Amino acid sequence: MAKIAIKAKNNNDLSEIRALIKKHKKNDLIFAATGMFVIASLTITLLILFLDLVIDGYPRFTLDFFSNFPSRRALKAGILSAWIGSSLVLIVTFFVAVPLGIAAGVYLEEYAKKNWISDLIEINVSNLAGVPSIIYGLLALGLFVYSFGLGQSILTAGLTLALLMLPIVIVSTRESIRAIPVHIREAAFAVGATKWQVVINHVIPYSYGGILTGVIIGMARAIGETAPVITIGALTFIAFLPPSPISTSAPFLNFEWLEAAFTVLPIQMFNWISRPQHAFHVNAAATGAVIIVLTALMNGFAIRLRYKIRKKIKW
């Protein structure tokens, strides 16, 4: 017959332990409830704002709205030049900020000697992410428009937003590189890889998830930026399109569009909302909804991609 333990903690002790656990668990509850409350109120606020825009702008959710130029008559006005402008500017931003940001992040993390200079750069880069965007606009006005003579063009706007996005890409690149475990890095070096091979075959592929998140968050920020684009002189009323980047004859790609004048979605929205007529406010609301949907789509895409990559690479 099995014996039953006879030496137990006495009841007092037991109830004391239980009371203690209960007390500690209360903190869990308080924290979880507060967190829930904050997140819920944020989400609900955003949802209400979005719904408000959708309800206001609803009458303009037609194909015409996307395929018409702005017009003096609100009902005929559309966002064609604005969404094409935004897209082209973002393309420039992407192709400038992403390679440059990744390269800078990799350089700082893998190649730069760690000393006070690299510390200084590090602090600077992190701070740049928080600089008000109008400052970037002023910088760009002086540098790109006047010094380089790039004009008030798509190229200037793309470069300006790239500046804005660069710190985000650099910081996210560095953080994901730092997340790579030392023993994986050493494994790569141990088979005889050079630094460059380690960077190309390991460091960058394993950091994709984090870098991508930074890139898309940066793009989502860039798409809604108004101040710097106004500073460099984006027009508010444009009834023509930039030259097409693709042509039917050789060399098939052309870059005249880079020099074209342009407008972007938030400026179009700003322009309409500053009109007195209510009908234009409807247009503005519809444009706002479009911007939010675009941002949400980009973020959703980022989350999905990151999820897929994380499934493959887990440290």
Next chain:
Amino acid sequence: MVDKNKHNEIVKAESKKLDFYYADGTQALKNVSLPVYENKITALIGPSGCGKSTFLRSFNRMHDLYPGNRYDGEIVLHPDNTNILDAKVDPIEVRMRISMVFQKPNPFPKSIYENVAYGLRVRGENNARTLDDKVEEALKGASLWDEVKDRLQDLAFNLSGGQQQRLCIARALATEPEIMLFDEPTSALDPIATVNIEELMSGLKEKLSILIVTHNMQQAARISDYTAYMYLGELIEHDATDKIFTTPTMKETEDYITGKFG
């Protein structure tokens, strides 16, 4: 040139009066002179913190990855008599000749195939047939082939711990190194996986020379031909394993082996 020594073995490599300093000034190795014999397994034992890993990692210049570390003395690799610690010798060349298996299995987050092929790719091998052949050969050499031959494209992370460690051995083996370094390769594994890997190492020494750090005295006794006992950064004794485990010369060695200390 073939070096003979008191044990009448062929010396594959030897450290000569090796000192090592970490960037913070810690001297982790003091005047260590130790031969690694060809086609033999040399085991390094000693209490935690005595410098075994530091010594092992000097053999593939792993310390060069971190700024401020400093070697003094030589590690001479035969038959070419190269001092692999010489600043003029590229650490990458050293790592191409001497490969390493780490304590924790550390496969790349890539496919099984790519893990094994990586060392070859680094050496510029791109021919698919050659790669296939060498990957197969290495996996067979690491006794892993039968378990993975049908899923070479699977992620390496999906293997068990013991399989991952054998994969890492295959990766280190694929490039046909002259010496393989093992830093407590079985400390993260269960007894069965451990036996697998021990048998594997005993087979490997036919082709190359092995230097292994182990905390497990029975393991050292089971698999090694020579054993070195280190203490506080110094080499206390180096001899044939039988001799070390039965009649060590030094009192410290005996105390450590019999468990009176350590």
